[in-house]
Amino acid sequence: MTKYDYIILGAGASGLMLAYRMAQDSFFDDKSILIIDRVRDKGNDRTWCYWENGEGEWDHILTKTWPKIFFGSEKYSDTIEIAPYSYKMISSENFYDALWKVISKKSNITFIESAVKSFNEHKDSVEVITDKEHLTCGKLFNSIAKPDLYIKQKKYPVLQQHFLGWFVKTKEEVFDDSIATFMDFTIAQKGNTRFMYVLPMDKKTALFEYTLFSQDLLERSEYEDAIKQYLSERNISDYEIIEKEMGSIPMTSFKFFKLDSKHILNIGTAGGWTKASTGYTFRNTTKKTEKLLSFLKQEQDLSKFNRMTKFWYYDLLFLDVLYKYNKEGANLFASMFRKGNTNTIFKFLDEESSVIEDLKIITSVPSKRFIQSLLKRVF
Numbered sequence: 001m002t003k004y005d006y007i008i009l010g011a012g013a014s015g016l017m018l019a020y021r022m023a024q025d026s027f028f029d030d031k032s033i034l035i036i037d038r039v040r041d042k043g044n045d046r047t048w049c050y051w052e053n054g055e056g057e058w059d060h061i062l063t064k065t066w067p068k069i070f071f072g073s074e075k076y077s078d079t080i081e082i083a084p085y086s087y088k089m090i091s092s093e094n095f096y097d098a099l100w101k102v103i104s105k106k107s108n109i110t111f112i113e114s115a116v117k118s119f120n121e122h123k124d125s126v127e128v129i130t131d132k133e134h135l136t137c138g139k140l141f142n143s144i145a146k147p148d149l150y151i152k153q154k155k156y157p158v159l160q161q162h163f164l165g166w167f168v169k170t171k172e173e174v175f176d177d178s179i180a181t182f183m184d185f186t187i188a189q190k191g192n193t194r195f196m197y198v199l200p201m202d203k204k205t206a207l208f209e210y211t212l213f214s215q216d217l218l219e220r221s222e223y224e225d226a227i228k229q230y231l232s233e234r235n236i237s238d239y240e241i242i243e244k245e246m247g248s249i250p251m252t253s254f255k256f257f258k259l260d261s262k263h264i265l266n267i268g269t270a271g272g273w274t275k276a277s278t279g280y281t282f283r284n285t286t287k288k289t290e291k292l293l294s295f296l297k298q299e300q301d302l303s304k305f306n307r308m309t310k311f312w313y314y315d316l317l318f319l320d321v322l323y324k325y326n327k328e329g330a331n332l333f334a335s336m337f338r339k340g341n342t343n344t345i346f347k348f349l350d351e352e353s354s355v356i357e358d359l360k361i362i363t364s365v366p367s368k369r370f371i372q373s374l375l376k377r378v379f
């Protein structure tokens, strides 16, 4: 059986980013690295958006950047200039192509198209079983999520950020493509946290995504009817749907890092790199994979990589509240955006804020529910 130094399971955002970083760092030139995914060419299977302060690593492959965002709700609506931040969009196809181009040049990195069935840790190695072969490695990086692990437990609530989006093309120029609608809560909440997310790529093309932070997914027609209605309320009737996107991202404070061990590190959504309170994962993955490379040069025990921070506790309380009082999400976000500075909110959600900045955000939301949740967790 061939033994690799590293095996990376999954060539999505996190697996590919990790392999790309290894390909660019000569420290890994003498390491044998294998990537396994059941599909190599996934096409344009998603679009990733994230906010970023100034220039960033992926700027050369971005599809679009917005200098302003719109936040809408019954209590507070505003268009906000977010400089020095901007909101950035990258198509997965551009991302996969650019990264594979670099990875494919390295003779020490190979790829196998197989479905992974399981993996087992031994004293000094990890065995990976696919539908075609048995493989072993010194260290395993796993990005294949096992939702059962967090869905079946009861200690930490699990919400989903679920959405369906239409890429719409109009005949006339109807969109202001300098503004991304970050969250528009002025739609019927129906007992949940529901908002429209709108990303105009140019004056005639935009993505309309009907999004919920809630427990249960909807029938497909419910998302689509809501988009139709939103468009019609804005007198947008002459359009064609050029593409659709659907997804569901777990939002939970489940302790993913407890699944890590000396030779196995869970990465990406499988490793808890999805921000529990927002579902955003892409930028965190950029930061975490960078940190992971430095870590691997000094440390052998992978269970020491993912750490709990104060932000884990903030997310825990936020999700406790959102889970129990799901219809109050619009008010919570509206208070935060009305009273807080948007750049501080971004910093806070990026887990880069100071304690003083944390306090500014925490005190901007109605405290009653959070105190109740805190007391419940403590006692």
Ligand SMILES: Cc1cc2nc3c(=O)[nH]c(=O)nc-3n(C[C@H](O)[C@H](O)[C@H](O)COP(=O)(O)OP(=O)(O)OC[C@H]3O[C@@H](n4cnc5c(N)ncnc54)[C@H](O)[C@@H]3O)c2cc1C
Pocket: 009, 010, 011, 012, 013, 014, 015, 036, 037, 038, 039, 045, 046, 047, 048, 049, 050, 114, 115, 116, 117, 143, 144, 145, 245, 246, 247, 248, 249, 267, 268, 269, 270, 279, 280, 281, 282, 283
């Ligand atoms: C439609 C959509 C839009 C999103 N938009 C955003 C966004 O705008 N901003 C943001 O920050 N986050 C977003 N996310 C969340 C997150 O960034 C993505 O889900 C991201 O792709 C997660 O990266 P990952 O590496 O954890 O998983 P993935 O990118 O899903 O990679 C996992 C890989 O594992 C492979 N795989 C799965 N099972 C097996 C198996 N048994 N054997 C072999 N291979 C297997 C899959 O083919 C896949 O390539 C979005 C998610 C979705 C679904």
